[in-house]
Amino acid sequence: MIAKVYVTLKKGVLDPQGKAVQHSLESIGYKEAEDVRIGKFIEIKLADIPKPDAEKKVKEMCEKLLANTVIENYRFEIL
Amino acid sequence: MIAKVYVTLKKGVLDPQGKAVQHSLESIGYKEAEDVRIGKFIEIKLADIPKPDAEKKVKEMCEKLLANTVIENYRFEIL
Amino acid sequence: MTDTKITKEVVASHGLSVEEYQKVLEILGREPNLVELGIFSVMWSEHCSYKSSKVYLKNFPTTAQWVIQGPGENAGVIYIGEGIGVVFKMESHNHPSFIEPYQGAATGVGGILRDIFTMGARPVANLNSLRFGSLEEPKQRYLLNGVVAGIAGYGNCMGIPTVGGEVYFNDCYKGNILVNAMTVGLVRVDKIFKGNASGIGNPVVYVGSKTGRDGIHGATMASAEFGEGSEEKRPTVQVGDPFTEKLLLEACLEVFKTDYVVGIQDMGAAGLTSSSFEMASRAGTGIEMVLDDVPMREEGMTPYEIMLSESQERMLLVAREGTEEKIVEIFKKWDLDAVVVGRVTDDGFMRIKMHGQTVAELPVKPLADGAPLYNRPVKRPEYQTELQTLDLKTIKEPVDYNDVLLKLLDSPTIASKRWIYRQYDHMVRTNTVVLPGSDAAVIRVKGTTKGLAMTTDCNSRYCYLDPYTGGMIAVAEAARNIVCSGGKPMAVTDCLNFGNPEKPEIMWQFQQATLGLSKACSTLDTPVIGGNVSLYNETQGVAIHPTPTVGMVGLLDDVAHHCTSWFKNDGDVIILLGLNREEIGGSEYLKVIHALEKGMPPSLDLTLEKAVQDSCLEGIQKGLIKSAHDCSEGGLAVSLAECCFTAEGHRIGARIELPVDIRKDALLFGESQSRIVVTVSETDLQEFKGIAENCKAPVTVIGRVGGERLSINDLIELPVQEMEKAWSEAIPRRLGV
Amino acid sequence: MKFGIVVFPGSNCDHDCYHVVKNVLGQEAEYIWHKETQINGFDCLILPGGFSYGDYLRTGAIAMFSPVMKEVKEFADEGGLVIGICNGFQILVEAGLLPGVLMRNKDLKFICENRYIRVESNDFPFTRLYKKGEVVRMPIAHADGNYFADDETLKRIQDNGQIIFRYCDADGNITENANPNGSLLNIAGICNEKRNVLGIMPHPERCAEDILGNVDGKRFFESVLSSF
Ligand SMILES: Nc1ncnc2c1ncn2[C@@H]1O[C@H](COP(=O)(O)OP(=O)(O)O)[C@@H](O)[C@H]1O
Numbered sequence A, B: 001m002i003a004k005v006y007v008t009l010k011k012g013v014l015d016p017q018g019k020a021v022q023h024s025l026e027s028i029g030y031k032e033a034e035d036v037r038i039g040k041f042i043e044i045k046l047a048d049i050p051k052p053d054a055e056k057k058v059k060e061m062c063e064k065l066l067a068n069t070v071i072e073n074y075r076f077e078i079l
Numbered sequence C: 001m002t003d004t005k006i007t008k009e010v011v012a013s014h015g016l017s018v019e020e021y022q023k024v025l026e027i028l029g030r031e032p033n034l035v036e037l038g039i040f041s042v043m044w045s046e047h048c049s050y051k052s053s054k055v056y057l058k059n060f061p062t063t064a065q066w067v068i069q070g071p072g073e074n075a076g077v078i079y080i081g082e083g084i085g086v087v088f089k090m091e092s093h094n095h096p097s098f099i100e101p102y103q104g105a106a107t108g109v110g111g112i113l114r115d116i117f118t119m120g121a122r123p124v125a126n127l128n129s130l131r132f133g134s135l136e137e138p139k140q141r142y143l144l145n146g147v148v149a150g151i152a153g154y155g156n157c158m159g160i161p162t163v164g165g166e167v168y169f170n171d172c173y174k175g176n177i178l179v180n181a182m183t184v185g186l187v188r189v190d191k192i193f194k195g196n197a198s199g200i201g202n203p204v205v206y207v208g209s210k211t212g213r214d215g216i217h218g219a220t221m222a223s224a225e226f227g228e229g230s231e232e233k234r235p236t237v238q239v240g241d242p243f244t245e246k247l248l249l250e251a252c253l254e255v256f257k258t259d260y261v262v263g264i265q266d267m268g269a270a271g272l273t274s275s276s277f278e279m280a281s282r283a284g285t286g287i288e289m290v291l292d293d294v295p296m297r298e299e300g301m302t303p304y305e306i307m308l309s310e311s312q313e314r315m316l317l318v319a320r321e322g323t324e325e326k327i328v329e330i331f332k333k334w335d336l337d338a339v340v341v342g343r344v345t346d347d348g349f350m351r352i353k354m355h356g357q358t359v360a361e362l363p364v365k366p367l368a369d370g371a372p373l374y375n376r377p378v379k380r381p382e383y384q385t386e387l388q389t390l391d392l393k394t395i396k397e398p399v400d401y402n403d404v405l406l407k408l409l410d411s412p413t414i415a416s417k418r419w420i421y422r423q424y425d426h427m428v429r430t431n432t433v434v435l436p437g438s439d440a441a442v443i444r445v446k447g448t449t450k451g452l453a454m455t456t457d458c459n460s461r462y463c464y465l466d467p468y469t470g471g472m473i474a475v476a477e478a479a480r481n482i483v484c485s486g487g488k489p490m491a492v493t494d495c496l497n498f499g500n501p502e503k504p505e506i507m508w509q510f511q512q513a514t515l516g517l518s519k520a521c522s523t524l525d526t527p528v529i530g531g532n533v534s535l536y537n538e539t540q541g542v543a544i545h546p547t548p549t550v551g552m553v554g555l556l557d558d559v560a561h562h563c564t565s566w567f568k569n570d571g572d573v574i575i576l577l578g579l580n581r582e583e584i585g586g587s588e589y590l591k592v593i594h595a596l597e598k599g600m601p602p603s604l605d606l607t608l609e610k611a612v613q614d615s616c617l618e619g620i621q622k623g624l625i626k627s628a629h630d631c632s633e634g635g636l637a638v639s640l641a642e643c644c645f646t647a648e649g650h651r652i653g654a655r656i657e658l659p660v661d662i663r664k665d666a667l668l669f670g671e672s673q674s675r676i677v678v679t680v681s682e683t684d685l686q687e688f689k690g691i692a693e694n695c696k697a698p699v700t701v702i703g704r705v706g707g708e709r710l711s712i713n714d715l716i717e718l719p720v721q722e723m724e725k726a727w728s729e730a731i732p733r734r735l736g737v
Numbered sequence D: 001m002k003f004g005i006v007v008f009p010g011s012n013c014d015h016d017c018y019h020v021v022k023n024v025l026g027q028e029a030e031y032i033w034h035k036e037t038q039i040n041g042f043d044c045l046i047l048p049g050g051f052s053y054g055d056y057l058r059t060g061a062i063a064m065f066s067p068v069m070k071e072v073k074e075f076a077d078e079g080g081l082v083i084g085i086c087n088g089f090q091i092l093v094e095a096g097l098l099p100g101v102l103m104r105n106k107d108l109k110f111i112c113e114n115r116y117i118r119v120e121s122n123d124f125p126f127t128r129l130y131k132k133g134e135v136v137r138m139p140i141a142h143a144d145g146n147y148f149a150d151d152e153t154l155k156r157i158q159d160n161g162q163i164i165f166r167y168c169d170a171d172g173n174i175t176e177n178a179n180p181n182g183s184l185l186n187i188a189g190i191c192n193e194k195r196n197v198l199g200i201m202p203h204p205e206r207c208a209e210d211i212l213g214n215v216d217g218k219r220f221f222e223s224v225l226s227s228f
């Protein structure tokens, strides 16, 4: 079982990294990239546990460790 | 139009960050997280251009800047 | 938005008291609108107005022949000769760091750096003073990790070496950690810039990052006691962008080389509001600003949000008329926005416009300088007498002194901080002559023979037990550290961290501590040239120990004559300068071994202190002293142990014979002040003794350097390696790394 | 000899390199702004340490697109001497002038401290004045110095003698303990096949003066001089 977690910066939170990348893309000719936000993509290999348990656990992991909920949002899917 | 780019470490490339996170998860009681790999999740807001063009451009951005193909794979979707 | 009705609730939610709001009405002769209320609220917050502390700050000695700029500007400046000024200041970022340790600490560093380079100086060194609860708690480990990474992340990227600081662990900080950051910069004294909006008609230029909705009400947050619901305030955290700040630094320094700039100030707490009001107030002018032109990161921002945003990496600059375009050009080179957002006016009003409407119109002076000032009630706490009572007869002397020494070396407050400073780039700029790990850090001043020594110090347990003595000791200890590195103490910046000033007991602590600081600064001739106050460091009614952190800078005329704390060569003579007294109140020994924070802190005799410091400094300057290390937490035994192993890759033992005329635990672990352990070679002994006698400093030869063990009388006998292991692993072990 | 020191936005060891070249070695030095599209008259280029573009995305990744990099490549192709120190090394690998990548340190932390490194090869402009196998002490200061390359590349650079510096202990042993960041084969510095481009993670410019307590890095610069 695999959990895929997406951690993104909350709206309105400055993303210096995204800003620098957008700027760079623009300067090498990709004007169509109007905005860039950079987050994390985390893949977790889970032991085989019932899916509802997995959902619960992964949510906890996100809250406690994977996302900094002060400035980040997260979502995940379990496959 | 939004491009979502996922950059992940190639198989076989060590992921110290993933390992550290797995270790922390374990130490706070999440034994079911057997392996963790950490990648990037990049969202690009694109100007409205035809989708095939967008595909081509985003692929180029990935090859040139967003991923280092010595150690990373990428995939993307355009929405 | 401007139409929001100003109800009692709205006023209260802006942190203004009923009386304060009354004063607002008097000043305006009308009701403020919401934008105006927001401006009042941040300008009159404790953080910006110093309304509770000002009466006491007035007591600080602030002048000396070498002081070029005292308190009142973005940072103070001292003169070190050859046309060079040293600019330095310390500031707190306590509350934000508790909420988001990485970003809180990072933006704290970013803020203090801007205070320095806004003066026209190039920052050359960072320091910090950090305090956490016990590392046995996971939350505290998380906070330590985040804060250190944040300081490193910002300072390293800026290319400013972080050369020193201090870290304490005490339960009193578990709900209110302290993160105080200090920056030292160098400036040519004829090129100092100030926060002045003078010259009617001059353009007001906004430079740096775009404005977002970051940290709105941050300044008010820093002035409110933490309640249960403070986690809710999270989105007000700002994210730092050290890369942009690095560009801002270089761009500003480039602009400063021209004659385009009339005045400049960073947008720190309360952002555009405080920078514009303070600059206009200092110059006695007004400003008319058009907010539509402010570079914005988000859509639909209101005037209220723009004025109160605390987005980082921004400056407000007043330029000579006609130079606008050239300024814009320079900032453009560094990929930064620079936009004219207003003009200096002559009527003493701040007039703010947006969408063609005037959204605020406020008199500058009353807002900037007319904040209500409080002479808050003061009361010695009921518990103070009991706290200071310590009957030595009830304290059992230990059986195994080796064991006690090892336990003290393993106490995180005493232990090696290498895990922390290893994450800081402390060598960039190739000036760091004495790296972290000795007493004060020393950097050279390129192009001269000079060096600067710098340190931060405060033992807050002493301040808790007796704030007056504690305040004095903070200064004395800082000066002692400077002297041990070969510097002459020059001046002080402080960061006064206390609890809720509305409580008379806290205000008493504040009063006593600042009086103590003043006394020591006067006697040691180290004026206070700037600082910062952080109040309301309380959680659920429990305050931190009073923590008046002292940052001090000293001067070495010849940087080659610097000194480090560790023993150098076999056979060197070990000398104690100063006196051992039977003082164990407030010691780390009492806390770690007997679980008590009680008693009177060690006494401080400033005359003795001066004598000890003078003799040590002269001995170093004459090239006689090979190592110098002061006695602080853990007392003489810990100091001697540290001298054996703090050198990089070089351990060496010592044999010590101490005269025993006091309790043995006090002798070894008591924290009597005004003591320095120095070493000289046999051949220099007489000459140095002569110097010490001249200075009236008590000198005792206590032993010799050599071997692989430290032995003290028949009390301590330990392999250096074993002591080093305890000391160096204490923090990493607790962090589980 | 004339050195050019390339300044990217976020470079922060540019002044340090300049200082050593100019004031310690007494040579000519000039800064080169990263937007420069013409560079002439230099004998050696230094890409200094720092955080070009904030190290955002990946260290060195954004800087490789700076206009000046085209010039740097041409200069290197024509056999000019190019040194990348720390962030400069990271830029050179991202730009493909050197093989491999520099990943996050294995303990994920920024590390600043003195380290021992062993000089693996001295038939080479940048190390001529060191002895082969000599152990020197130099500061490191980086968060991403963990050298990685695929097996094939690694074998190739080994066979070609492109590994110039390796982390070791005080006695010159290449051990895991002596490796600060997880680098493969304890690699601290490599060169290209033509041996005119060098990447080094430690900072020789930080240990080239007596007052700083260590002069092991001085011979690095003197080597360059002597081979010119
Ligand atoms: N504890 C203090 N001791 C001396 N001066 C102080 C103290 N606190 C603040 N000051 C001075 O008051 C002025 C305003 O400080 P502050 O509001 O902290 O500046 P900033 O606007 O950069 O936050 C500065 O000149 C500062 O040096």
Ligand SMILES: [Mg+2]
Binding pocket: C074, C115, C266, C268
């Ligand atoms: Mg300021």
